[in-house]
Amino acid sequence: MKNQLKIRLLTLIGAGLLSLSLSLHSALANPDSPGGKKIALIGAEPGIPSCSACHGATGAGQLSAGIPRLAGLTAPYILAQLEHFRHGTRENALMTPFAKKLNTTQMQAVAEYYASLPVPRPSGANPPVDQQLRKQITMGSSLAENGLSQSAMPACAACHGEAGLGVGTFSPDIAGQSAAYIADQLHEWKANDRRDPLGAFMRAEALHLSPSDIKAVAAYFASLPGASTAKGATK
Known part of the structure; x- marks a missing residue:
């Protein structure tokens, strides 16, 4: 009886560990996992601001202020630009220090997150057509x-x-x-x-x-x- 209980307990623990492993794997493989989304909406960690502070929660940007849309751009393109900002091959007073605080894994995650979003068309983005x-x-x-x-x-x-x-x-x-x-x-x-x-x-x-x-x-x-x-x- 005790052996049967032990086997059942070990089976339950093994199933739980397998489920946790699959969940972690899914989170890492999924571009919509909290990694990229957290960086975009909240920030990676203290001292690293959120992308949404400038580019908006939907990645629409602030078009009237000249801040570009990120939603719908390809992940390789976004990642490449972050790398250029980090290494100084592309300069921007705001983006360069931000990119330098992200590691490659974080850059990849946030690039995939924005690439997964639909392209919004915010109202008032451009002036009326006169x-x-x-x-x-x-x-x-x-x-x-x-x-x-x-x-x-x-x-x-x-x-x-x-x-x-x-x-x-x-x-x-x-x-x-x-x-x-x-x-x-x-x-x-x-x-x-x-x-x-x-x-x-x-x-x-x-x-x-x-x-x-x-x-x-x-x-x-x-x-x-x-x-x-x-x-x-x-x-």
């Missing part, structure tokens, strides 16, 4: 889809896709991003500020654009609807 803005969007559409023949500048769509949704992990989704953010990035490329060393092509592209061209391209991509909000569900 006549001047409509002209900018039309001009930007031509530049994005056709490039500049006189300077042999390729179309933006060649890399970012016709709808600005990016091409796999090669180029990011910029449809529906902040016009201010897109314009800032193009100006930084043009000024040869420290950026992703693999993005030399973007600098060559930006050098062909005048300030009015940059404003037009930014307005055009900001006006696009972005990826379907049906992707995933907000965690």
Whole structure:
């Protein structure tokens, strides 16, 4: 009788340990596990602020303030940018010190979390379309889809896709991003500020654009609807 009870007890303990092991494995393998979500919404630990403080709880960013959307970008792209910020190959007064406080595992977790979120379309992200803005969007559409023949500048769509949704992990989704953010990035490329060393092509592209061209391209991509909000569900 005692042996049977001991066997039953050991069986229950073994089953419990197996269940715990499977739960831990699932949490580590799941991009929506508390690792990435906790860093995004609460912060990794004291002294490391949450991503949501700037990028919002849904990853929508603050488009009117030029803070980009992260939701729906690919995990490899987000991770690469965090690595660039950490190592100084891309500079930003806010992002560089933040990235330096995260280890690679934490970066991977938060990148996968944001990549899993649907793309929100927050209200008031960009100004109403008046006549001047409509002209900018039309001009930007031509530049994005056709490039500049006189300077042999390729179309933006060649890399970012016709709808600005990016091409796999090669180029990011910029449809529906902040016009201010897109314009800032193009100006930084043009000024040869420290950026992703693999993005030399973007600098060559930006050098062909005048300030009015940059404003037009930014307005055009900001006006696009972005990826379907049906992707995933907000965690």
